[in-house]
Amino acid sequence: MTEIKKQIDILASSKERWMNLSIKKRTKFIKTLRHLIVDKQNEIANAITLDTGKPVTESMMQEVSASLGMLKYFESNFPGWLKERQFKYFRPGFIFKKNIIKYDPLGIVAVISPANYPFSLPVMQTAFALLCGNCVVLKPSEKAVHVNKVIISLFENSGLTPESVLVIEGDEKPAEEIIRHEEVRKIIFTGSYENGRKVTRLAAEHFKPVILELGGxxxxxxxxDANLSLAAKSIIWSHCYSNYNSCIGTKIVFVQKAVISEMKNLLEVEFSKINFGASDNTNTDAYIKYKKELNSLNVIEFTSEDEAIRKVNELPTGLSASVWSNNIRRARMLANKINCGMIWINDLSVGIPGIAWGGSKLSGWGRLFARSAIPELTNTKTISIEKRFTSRPKFWQYPYVSDKYEITKVVNSIVFGKGSIKQITKVMGKYFKVLFKNHHK
Incomplete structure (x- = not known):
């Protein structure tokens, strides 16, 4: 038995305690974690910069603040998201049933995190899984040695480790062992398309579902009719931030023919304003560790809106996109036709709490961070209750006497078609007659 298997076995032996905690108590742990992050925010931002080369201000805004905002949003909304829901179905035989939908934890979820966002993604994904009632095995990036130490300390000091969170460091070998472990019910993977395929293939061998976020x-x-100056400034930032390595960063720009020359000039101007330069000082103002030529941003001309949509939808990925226009109705019509997970109009690359985060095509599948993502990390269970005073043999049970066929046919016409009052009166008499016979047999 390997050390990793032993560690996961220990986590599995205590998982019931976390799974049976009320959402109110789980939320308190996340609140404690959030307060610790606030207390350690300078240390966290500096660690991110040491591991990624990002400017410390970007580390603070894009990872520390983003995590804090998401955790606070979870704390406020999860109690309502996980609340049992009831519904009725108004049809003979179902009217008096009490139907309940509830969300049960899966057990243990694995989170395999990338190097480009070594703090925010593992923290937010782990918190989402924990609040769903799952324990988590976190495999952070082996390239984020400074951030990993901080994350381990935060989980320990918040009381989440060792009973609900297990952090296992290393390369792809530990990740493979985590995926294979029989107690791991689902995997959240963020990374490259090729590594996503490897994870999916291995998970499929063990009949395990995967949430994939593979970039775009x-x-x-x-x-x-766009505000070209705003678009150029925003696009250059989106292209360059996170050292050109954001999963939702802009890599391709489709510009309408009438304004392409002006737009190219504005992009050049905005690119020239960036302060490039490497530094070991985490307090540096250098925006980007190294400089690329602007031709790393692919600018493509289009004539009609249909052409732009076709070109965007022909791309192999579908994580995010943006549309720039002063006519919001026009921009919205285009956005509705784009095949991807997240679209910004007159803005981009902004992670807003409540967005169902994820994509389509080669960008992966599954969603996180929103109410609609709750079924991703829970077992959605339906309980249908027949009350005592209405609990009796149902019309659709044996015996299948001849009257039942005709009654069912007329009921279909009345309920789902265009039934008449005369039909209703006739069929209800037969219905109660058959029901009475069945009940007294």
Whole structure:
């Protein structure tokens, strides 16, 4: 038995305690974690910068603040999201049933995190899984040695480790062992398309579902009525931040023919304003560790809106996109036709709490961070209750006497078609007659 298997076995032996905690108590742990992050925010931002080369201000805004905002949002909304829901179905035989939908934890969820966002993604994904009632095995990036130490300390000091969170460091070998472990019910993977395929293939061998976030091209569509100055400034930032390595960063810009020359000039101007330069000082103002040529941003001309949509939808990825226009109705119509998970109009690359985070095509599948993502990390269970005074043999049970066929046919016409009052009166008499016979047999 390997050390990793032993560690996961120990986590599995205590998982029931976390799974049976009320959402109110789980939320208190996340609140404690959030307060610890606030207390350690300088240390966290500096660790992120040491591991990624990002400017410390970007580390603070894009990872520390983003995590704090998401955790606070979870604390406020999870109690309502996980609340049991009831519904009725108004049809003979179902009217008096009490139907309940509830969300049960899966057990243990694995989170395999990337190097480009070594703090925010593992913390937010782990918190989401924990609040759903799951224990978590976290495999952070082996490239984020400073951030990993901080994360381990935060989980320990918040009381989440060792009973509900297990952090296992290393390369792909530990990740493979985590995926294979029989107690791990689902995997959240963020990374490259090729590594996503490897994870999916291994998970499939063990009949385990996977949530995949594999990045995208972040295409921007700039229409001829857009605020070009704003679009250029935002697109250059989106292209360059996170050292050109954001999963939702803009890599392709489709510009309408009438404004492409002006737009290219504005992009050049905005790119020239960036302060490039490497530094070991985490307090540096250098925006980007190294400089690329601006031709790393692919600018493509289009004539009609249909052409722009076609070109965007032909891209192999579908994580995010942006549309730029002063006519919001026009921009919204285009956004509705784009095949991807997240679209910004006159803005981009902004992680807003409540967004169902995820994509389509080669960007992966599954969603996180929103109410609609709750079924991803829970077992959605339905309980249908027949009350005592209405609990009796149902019309659709044996015996299948001849009257039942005709009654069912007329009921279908009345309930789902265009039934008449005369039909209703006739069929209800037969219905109660058959029901009475069945009940007294």
């Amino acid at each position: 091209d972040g295409p921007a569509i700039v229409l001829n």
